[in-house]
Amino acid sequence: MSDRRSQLLLAGAVALAIYAVFFAGGYAHDVLARAGIYAIAAIGYQLVFGRLGALSLAQGCFFGLGAYAAALTALKLDFGFPLTLLAGTALPVLLAAVIAVPVLRLSSHYFALATLGIAQLAVLAATNWTDVTGGANGLYGVPPLAFGGMQIEFGLPLTLLVWTCVGIVLLFSRRLTAGRNGLRVETLREAPKAAAALGIDGTAIRFRFFLVSAAFGGFAGALQAHAVGVVSPDVLSFHILVLLLAMTVIGGRDSPLGAVLGALLLVHLPEWFRDFADYYLVAYGAALLAAIIFLPRGLAGLLPSSNRSALPVPATAVPARRNGDTLSVEMLSKRFGGIDALKDVSLTVAPGEIVGLIGPNGSGKTTLVNVVTGMEKPDSGRVRFGHADLTGLPPEHIARAGIARTFQHPQIAPDLTVRESLDAVGDGDAETLLALVGLESGAETRSGALPPAGQKRLEIARALAAGASLLALDEPAAGLSDPERAQLASLLKKLAADGHAILLIDHAMDFLLPLADRVLCLSAGRVAAEGAPDEVARDRHAVEAYFGESPL
Numbered sequence: 119m120s121d122r123r124s125q126l127l128l129a130g131a132v133a134l135a136i137y138a139v140f141f142a143g144g145y146a147h148d149v150l151a152r153a154g155i156y157a158i159a160a161i162g163y164q165l166v167f168g169r170l171g172a173l174s175l176a177q178g179c180f181f182g183l184g185a186y187a188a189a190l191t192a193l194k195l196d197f198g199f200p201l202t203l204l205a206g207t208a209l210p211v212l213l214a215a216v217i218a219v220p221v222l223r224l225s226s227h228y229f230a231l232a233t234l235g236i237a238q239l240a241v242l243a244a245t246n247w248t249d250v251t252g253g254a255n256g257l258y259g260v261p262p263l264a265f266g267g268m269q270i271e272f273g274l275p276l277t278l279l280v281w282t283c284v285g286i287v288l289l290f291s292r293r294l295t296a297g298r299n300g301l302r303v304e305t306l307r308e309a310p311k312a313a314a315a316l317g318i319d320g321t322a323i324r325f326r327f328f329l330v331s332a333a334f335g336g337f338a339g340a341l342q343a344h345a346v347g348v349v350s351p352d353v354l355s356f357h358i359l360v361l362l363l364a365m366t367v368i369g370g371r372d373s374p375l376g377a378v379l380g381a382l383l384l385v386h387l388p389e390w391f392r393d394f395a396d397y398y399l400v401a402y403g404a405a406l407l408a409a410i411i412f413l414p415r416g417l418a419g420l421l422p423s424s425n426r427s428a429l430p431v432p433a434t435a436v437p438a439r440r441n442g443d444t445l446s447v448e449m450l451s452k453r454f455g456g457i458d459a460l461k462d463v464s465l466t467v468a469p470g471e472i473v474g475l476i477g478p479n480g481s482g483k484t485t486l487v488n489v490v491t492g493m494e495k496p497d498s499g500r501v502r503f504g505h506a507d508l509t510g511l512p513p514e515h516i517a518r519a520g521i522a523r524t525f526q527h528p529q530i531a532p533d534l535t536v537r538e539s540l541d542a543v544g545d546g547d548a549e550t551l552l553a554l555v556g557l558e559s560g561a562e563t564r565s566g567a568l569p570p571a572g573q574k575r576l577e578i579a580r581a582l583a584a585g586a587s588l589l590a591l592d593e594p595a596a597g598l599s600d601p602e603r604a605q606l607a608s609l610l611k612k613l614a615a616d617g618h619a620i621l622l623i624d625h626a627m628d629f630l631l632p633l634a635d636r637v638l639c640l641s642a643g644r645v646a647a648e649g650a651p652d653e654v655a656r657d658r659h660a661v662e663a664y665f666g667e668s669p670l
């Protein structure tokens with residue numbers, strides 16, 4: 119609780135408690151409890167929508183399922199607290215686990231549509247499965263919450279209970295996103311390809327967050343069922359989802375606190391504008407629009423940002439690997455439609471060696487790196503690293519085996535500092551790595567604020583932080599000035615001398631040929647020439663591949 123943000127938050131929590139205990143009464147308590155219940159569901163939504171950047175349209179469905187599960191277990195099975203809340207939490211988690219496998223593979227709008235479809239199915243089931251759900255009329259007489267036979271009265275006791283739950287859920291959510299976890303999630307959201315290529319297991323993170331969001335949604339729905347006493351298909355309606363979405367956006371999608379502020383505001387706004395009679399909806403809509411236009415980072419964006427560098431990130435001095443394995447690519451082929459992007463390509467890169475990969479645009483260089491790093495699956499051929507057969511394995515497995523890559527267009531999380539970008543992927547000594555790539559003075563700079571040359575160096579440092587012994591570098595010198603190229607060249611020599619294996623793609627022959635120990639020239643997916651740099655530079659096939667121009 120040292121930085122200004124934490125102090126403000128503490129003051130806000132105390133003010134809310136004083137308001138609840140000494141000033142609010144009757145209906146105001148109900149409104150506050152309702153805000154707390156929605157806050158819990160919105161905190162869950164923030165994890166998926168805010169943190170992962172995935173537009174899930176199932177959070178309202180998880181909320182409604184939680185409400186139905188709690189109501190049904192209370193009314194039909196005579197379950198008491200805490201079993202009803204447990205059932206309300208477990209059912210949406212179960213559904214999330216079942217749908218996660220097919221749904222989490224989908225990208226952006228397909229994910230949104232799939233989750234919307236699931237939500238619609240839940241509404242249909244609730245409306246038509248009359249024997250169980252009570253159909254359109256729903257279920258009545260859900261008992262209030264009770265602890266060991268003692269009923270939690272509406273008003274202050276229920277409000278305090280709900281907001282204690284909000285506090286616990288906030289702490290849990292913070293644990294999930296603090297320190298390195300948060301840095302990894304941000305890398306995954308902003309640079310998903312790089313995250314996979316650095317060994318971050320995006321599938322596991324997405325799965326975990328989706329299930330936790332379902333748990334929070336269901337738990338909130340279960341609380342709602344007990345607080346209101348009635349559950350109808352309304353709790354599954356699109357309205358709940360839109361409300362949770364608005365709470366997360368208006369409160370601020372970057373932090374769970376935003377979800378709480380959004381819930382407090384959006385539940386109270388209709389109450390404040392109630393006196394405007396017919397103009398109530400106009401005033402409500404105008405307030406929402408104003409919040410979206412003038413507060414792009416939401417209400418939480420008004421608070422001073424948290425001191426992220428204070429987050430505990432373990433830092434043991436583990437320098438990049440040495441004496442790694444030899445990469446052997448054997449007869450690799452990959453077709454896209456009718457095009458042979460790679461046809462029977464073989465090559466090796468040994469520790470301490472720099473192998474240059476050249477060829478005109480579209481000759482298959484990036485495809486080769488994509489296949490080696492698991493971003494594309496080959497049609498035939500093998501990729502071995504030492505004794506391990508890595509053919510067709512997912513990128514994060516290959517990264518963990520010691521192969522990392524950089525991208526033609528740097529893939530970075532722009533809001534992470536340079537140091538955080540490294541901390542996200544490994545335990546390495548960030549200072550040493552940054553000094554190695556010449557970024558030591560920019561450790562606290564936002565990665566997105568680095569010039570292109572800096573971002574390319576950051577990508578190399580990040581690959582080393584991930585513990586790579588083989589680096590596949592896709593056009594690292596593109597766009598660099600002559601002095602920057604010279605610095606990059608001496609860095610690559612240093613890394614090779616240190617035992618790293620380097621596969622280097624570049625069109626700049628004056629940069630690549632003096633650096634490489636061997637060169638492989640691709641043409642239309644096939645190996646056109648291979649050998650020492652000066653041999654390849656003179657090779658008729660290699661020269662022809664460059665449209666008749668001498669590469670030197």
Ligand SMILES: Nc1ncnc2c1ncn2[C@@H]1O[C@H](COP(=O)(O)OP(=O)(O)OP(=O)(O)O)[C@@H](O)[C@H]1O
Nearest residue numbers: 454457458459477478479480481482483484485486
């Ligand atoms: N995902 C894809 N879908 C369809 N075709 C693809 C895909 N990726 C690459 N290709 C095609 O495969 C061929 C090889 O492309 P690749 O990007 O590997 O070449 P490159 O040598 O890296 O080119 P550049 O120097 O321009 O980066 C090209 O014809 C390209 O259009």
